[in-house]
Amino acid sequence: MTMFERFTQPARRATREAGTTAAAAKATEVAPEHVLAGLLSQPECNAAELLARCGCGPDQHAEVLLECRDYRRRGGIGRAEAEALRGLGIQVDEIIDRVEEIWGEGALQEPAPLEPVGRMRRRRGQTGRSTVGNRMPWGVEAKGVLEASLRQALDLKSTSIGSEHLLLALLIREGAVREVLTGRGITPLHVRALIQAGDAPGEQG
Amino acid sequence: MTEATTLAEAAGGRDPRTGLRAVAALRRLLEKLEALQVRSAREQGWSWQEIGDELGVSRQAAHKKHGGR
Numbered sequence: 001m002t003m004f005e006r007f008t009q010p011a012r013r014a015t016r017e018a019g020t021t022a023a024a025a026k027a028t029e030v031a032p033e034h035v036l037a038g039l040l041s042q043p044e045c046n047a048a049e050l051l052a053r054c055g056c057g058p059d060q061h062a063e064v065l066l067e068c069r070d071y072r073r074r075g076g077i078g079r080a081e082a083e084a085l086r087g088l089g090i091q092v093d094e095i096i097d098r099v100e101e102i103w104g105e106g107a108l109q110e111p112a113p114l115e116p117v118g119r120m121r122r123r124r125g126q127t128g129r130s131t132v133g134n135r136m137p138w139g140v141e142a143k144g145v146l147e148a149s150l151r152q153a154l155d156l157k158s159t160s161i162g163s164e165h166l167l168l169a170l171l172i173r174e175g176a177v178r179e180v181l182t183g184r185g186i187t188p189l190h191v192r193a194l195i196q197a198g199d200a201p202g203e204q205g
Numbered sequence: 206m207t208e209a210t211t212l213a214e215a216a217g218g219r220d221p222r223t224g225l226r227a228v229a230a231l232r233r234l235l236e237k238l239e240a241l242q243v244r245s246a247r248e249q250g251w252s253w254q255e256i257g258d259e260l261g262v263s264r265q266a267a268h269k270k271h272g273g274r
Contacts (some may be wrong), residue, residue, distance in 0.1 A: 028250035075237035084223055092234065099241070108237045 003150055008043035008162045008203035014038035018135040029139035032170055032177045033068040039163050039170075040065070041205075046200035047163035051198075053194060054186045064180060071176040073107035078179045145169045156195060164200040168192060233250040 007015065016036035030181075039047040051057075056064060056198045071078055074096055081090040099107050138146070148169035152205045153161040170177045171188040194200070239260070246256050257267035 027249075076233050077230045081226060084227035085230055088227055088231075090231065092230075095234070095238075099238070103241060103245075105242060108234075 003146065003161070006150070006158050006159070006161045008205050010042045010047075010162055010203050011149075011166055014042050014045065014047070014163055017041045017089045017181035018142070020138045027136070029137045030142045031072075031139050032141050032145050032173065032175050033072070035142055035166060036068065036170055036177050037065055039166060042163060045163035046195075046203055050164055050167060050191055050194055050200060051186065054184075055198065056181075056184060056186060061103055064184075065175065067069055067180045067183075068176040071179055073106065073110050076176075078183060080183060111178070141173065144173050149175055156192075159200075160202070160205050162200065162203045164191075164195050168195070177185065240271065243267070247271075 004012070014035065015038060018030050018034040020148065021037040022034040025034070027034065037044060037112075040051075040058075042048060043058065045144060048058075067079065074082060074092055077092055085092050145166065146169070147163040149161050152165040152168040152172070153159075156165070158165065168188055168191055171181055171191060172178070219247040243256055243260075246259075251265075253268040253272070256271075257264040260267055262270075
């Protein structure tokens with residue numbers, strides 16, 4: 001059984017939606033926040049239910065995704081850290097604004113956006129990553145999330161990988177999503193406890 | 206925003222945890238800015254020697270750090 005076959009229907013739809021979201025955002029590859037967007041696009045799934053129980057209901061979804069985008073745009077600096085730097089007299093957002101003015105939107109973003117940034121052109125002979133049809137390649141981070149979701153499912157003695165395991169994986173792997181969600185008090189421990197308490201009934205396989 | 210506010214207060218203060226976090230964030234930002242500037246310099250035909258000179262590191266160090274991209 002391949003890993004993908006273990007995914008529940010909502011988890012499968014979420015991963016497909018992650019690719020669509022990444023393509024719509026003109027990203028070069030699927031990143032963890034696209035996986036989060038995919039999960040949030042499935043309102044009935046365990047992950048969305050768990051997030052709602054943690055105070056992150058549908059009315060918060062857009063804000064959370066925006067925060068993730070800002071985190072990346074700042075080159076991996078969270079809101080709290082930006083505030084901390086402000087305390088030292090360093091205005092991160094001003095720096096980012098200035099840099100983007102010169103180099104184009106997303107200049108400090110990781111992974112770099114698909115379009116050549118600002119005045120910088122790709123070196124000759126260097127081609128972009130192929131995106132055949134609408135099949136978005138999965139980035140290293142996002143692949144790591146998938147692998148971690150399998151481990152989480154096994155760890156919780158689940159035979160299938162549900163949306164709740166993808167959420168746990170997002171919370172465990174370092175990155176924008178983890179930063180933003182834990183910043184809102186949504187920790188892997190808490191979510192795990194909710195799952196173990198039976199708050200994530202089996203999703204359709 | 207409470208966490209953020211606390212951090213902001215502490216950053217200028219003496220709480221090591223938040224102070225260190227601010228420094229780590231700044232270092233991350235610095236690395237990104239450096240990579241961006243080096244990329245631009247290379248695009249404009251600068252040699253690793255010239256880049257190293259400006260960064261205050263050797264030609265080899267500059268190339269080792271940024272050459273793979």
